[in-house]
Amino acid sequence: MxxxxxxxxxxxxxxxxxxxxxxxxxxxxxxxxxxxxxxxxxxxxxxxxxxxxxxxxxxxxxxxxxxxxxxxxxxxxxxxxPLRPADLLARARMRQLVEIVNAGTQPLQNLSILTRISPDRSAQAEWARAMIERGLAAFSRALGPTGGAYCLGDDVSMADLFLVPQLYNARRFEVALAPFGRLLEIEAACLARDACQRAAPDAWQP
Ligand SMILES: N[C@@H](CCC(=O)N[C@@H](CS)C(=O)NCC(=O)O)C(=O)O
The missing domain is CATH 3.40.30.10 (Glutaredoxin)
Structure with missing residues (x-):
């Protein structure tokens, strides 16, 4: 291929x-x-x-x-x-988490949207912060109490692939991450994976 x-x-x-x-x-x-x-x-x-x-x-x-x-x-x-759980209900939960980021968070802090919100950089950042905080709070609530290192238990899934880059964006916009302790634990588990590190922005910075 x-x-x-x-x-x-x-x-x-x-x-x-x-x-x-x-x-x-x-x-x-x-x-x-x-x-x-x-x-x-x-x-x-x-x-x-x-x-x-x-x-x-x-x-x-x-x-x-x-x-x-x-x-x-x-x-x-x-x-x-596999990057999706076999169990159908777990897979639906995974899609829910993916869409909270993909549809409900990232598009609202995207460059092309921010420049339409305001020409002012600090107003753009304030908007992005609010949208990301709202998205991460929704993600945390949807996650609920989970066991295992990752969003859906012991296996990495698409939910993790969407969460970790969104946390990276959160830091770029200086979102206060202390309320999102469980998400940070999942992020640490993901960042320990070679595949995640090889894909991370640091590995590709020109
Ligand atoms: N839903 C799309 C989102 C793609 C997207 O928003 N990409 C951003 C970078 S993360 C982009 O190209 N932004 C350029 C722009 O806003 O002009 C996907 O999942 O691929």
């Missing part, structure tokens, strides 16, 4: 996909799209992605965007190790 990833090192959605690729031990080529230089809105990248967002993953020449769709496709193409 020939895999080509368009991504940005600091993009949380890109980290999700890099991490899935690493967990599955898949080799891939990567092309950096510099969001701060607005490369996502270039004609060249417009030919890759219909949304002008990263990530985009090309699999044998066919390109897919949206990290949920990409990771679910990888899961179907390469089922082991």
């Amino acid at each position: 020939d895999l080509l990833l368009h991504h940005y090192y600091r993009s949380s959605s890109s980290w999700r996909v890099r991490w899935a690729l690493e967990e599955k031990g898949l080799a891939y080529r990567a092309v950096a799209v510099n969001l701060l230089a607005s490369e996502q809105r270039s004609d060249d990248y417009g030919a890759v992605s219909p949304t002008a967002f990263v990530p985009a993953l090309s699999i044998d020449g066919r390109t897919f965007t949206e990290s949920v769709a990409i990771i679910e496709l990888l899961e179907e193409l390469v089922p082991t190790p």
